[in-house]
Amino acid sequence: MEEIKKQLIEVLKDQQSIFGDDLFERIEIGRIEKKKKEFAVKFIEDSNTVENNELTISGLTLEEYQKAENLEELNSMISDCQLCPLGKTRNKFVFGIGNPNADAMLIGEAPGADEDLQGEPFVGRAGKLLTDILKAINFTRDEVYIANILKCRPPGNRDPLPSEMETCMPYLLKQIELIKPKVILCLGRVAANGLLNKKLTLSALRENIYDFYGIKVIVTYHPAALLRNPNWKRGCWEDVKKFRKIYDELTA
Template sequence: MAGSRNIRQFLQLLKSSGVSYLPTVVLPEVTARPRMGQKKAANPRNPVTALADATKAKTAAKLPTSADLRPGSATAPPPLEATKAVLAEVMETAEQKQDGLLKLADIVASCQRCEKLADSRRQTVFGVGNPDAEIMFIGEAPGADEDRQGEPFVGAAGQLLNKIIEACGLRRDEIYICNILRCRPPGNRNPLPQEVANCREFLDGQIKIVNPTHIVCWGTVAAQNLLQVTESVGRLRGQFLQHGDARVLCTYHPSYLLRNPSAKKQVWDDMKLFMKDRGVDLG
């Protein structure tokens, strides 16, 4: 009986400590000690172990699986009629493409699909640059500076990107730049799969309108979500992949380079490969 009393006291202590879930534990009955020659009955499961296992199972049930978090694991909503109407227009000249992008940006500005992002954003960050560009840069999502200014890649990572662009003999206004998401995730966290799915029609619309020959995906988030793959950017870089009619190169995000300067050499190697494919030898 002393053992049962101790167990009850232990469970009561857990309750008073804030543990809100406790399993129902069947306490063993007190039986007479077995006589000589009799087999001892098997001990019931330790109630403390049962408590730990049940709590672990309950916690695990709340966590998303890797399948829930992989790119493409969420279902995209049906395209908006307004988006379909814009993309049905003839867009062959730079002026027509610019007009189409502006119309699409207006649709994005009123988007409420991701309620938390819509509630926390200052403004949507659609895209910027040459509407008839041969080169498109795709990042992951706006940060605090981008959310404030309404333009992608304008913070510290954007300043580094500008230096990379200049080193390649390019100008920023020659390129079209956008992100996987058009709203800033709280705390600059990675985009969630459903957020990416909700925003996908706008990314696809930008690619269709601009119709670039080459795309650079900056970082794992951009690469995985554009190409619908699960490999890291470290495995994807150093080679050309295909998305529609565009040749795609993946490399490290400028913000990664700010934290890991030694990776700048690898990015420069990627950009030399990228420019060589465009007929420019950077040496």
């Protein structure tokens, strides 16, 4: 009992440091046993972004890399991609990181400067904040999988172009197919609209829970936006509590 109380106090301290004094809520302590159901996600064939199987990456056709059986194999197949101009300006291809069998997946829009240098998503100030947010809802980065819509940094951290997102989206869809998450948290308007094929404001996106080929999708603020405007942290806290609640329901 004392150990549980100690863990609860630490969780509440984490919540306070990130979201403020008036947002405390008891959350369940302990890891939930995963009961993964085997299912085949068929959105690769259905997706409007996959239209030309003759596009090649290092000699591989789109059809060939879709046969990758795990994330490591997929990464090795596509990491030299030059299908859009970002391939020539990047330092490192940012594939993604985390648990390859995660039930929870987080998706951002594109790598920034730090990510471009290190080849890993969310490693700068926004990445540290994301780690803290995950900790506040009883997740570690090792328990989830984190990826972006784009695998290469747009110059000057500009928003991804529609053509870049269309070219890169099949990579993300294949990652989702291999990971088979039960719930996805989209970080920011660009990531959410890209994944869900919508053109909505962030406020509108945050109002709903979406179904993406059987996977629940929640939308919240990008951590970089929270650094610019801390007043949005309250809304983010409500979003990530919803994310954790859905995760718990789907993995119970």
